[in-house]
Amino acid sequence: MSEIDGTFQLAFKLKEKKSYLLNRFRFNKMMHDVKIDGMVQPTESFYAFGYTIGLIQVLPKRWQLIASITPTLASDFEYKLSSDDLIMQTMVLLNKRHSEYLEYGFGAAFNTRFGRELLMPLASINYRKNRWGFFAFLPAYVSQYYHFKNSRIGLTMSVYGNVYNFAEETGNTKHDKVGYTRINIGPAYRTKIYKDLYLGLSAGMTVRNRLESITNKGRTGPEYEVDEKYFFKLELNILK
Secondary structure (H helix, E strand, C coil), rough: CCEEEEEEEEEEEEECEEEEEEEEEEEEEEEEEECCCCEEEEEEEEEEEEEEEEEEEEEECCCEEEEEEEEEEEEECCCCCCHHHHEEEEEEEEEEEEECEEEEEEEEECCCCCCCCCEHHHEEEEEEEEEEEEEEECCCCEEEECCCCCEEEEEEEEEEEEEEEEEEEECEEEEEEEEEEEEEEEEEEEEEEEEEEEEEEEEEEEEEEEEEEEEECCCCCEEEEEEEEEEEEEEECCCC
């Protein structure tokens, strides 16, 4: 199994210290081989194209509202595009700046990050004192960083996943979707390369790779455990 993933993010000020507009583009390609009776089957490829538009709104008493919607086309694209290829992912989060060092929040999201279309609660913690920082966006992301003037370096653990539209029949069972999840663990580095443009690099080990089919009745079909592997990720972000 192999994967290509790219992200480009852009944030704009709508109103000084009050409102910000978030834009994010993401491309994902996942390829996998399956062995049946010891024989490797032809490689199957799945694609996802997502665009996130969000609003960050500063509220009274140190509160902040973050809301976003992400229409995503995710499929093997073997057939003509249909509404089944489109997934609408959403997120709402309320953050509170408790002190100079601590910020926390809570909310909810509907997304495919765990290889299923799930509605889940969210909790965030952001703590930074001097050059050390800790950030958690539960249940999907935890990191600890050491900050320099224009860069930072640290360790991260994150859950990634997707659901792809997929049409295949096995006997009397119709498989409608494929769900994929993995956990990435490793070092990460981000640095300013020009004005508001930042480059992010991360690498490490991918564990708990899981691939499963979902039938037209909502039940999961065969589930495959995939060997651990290494990953490398590159990101470009424009942060205003």
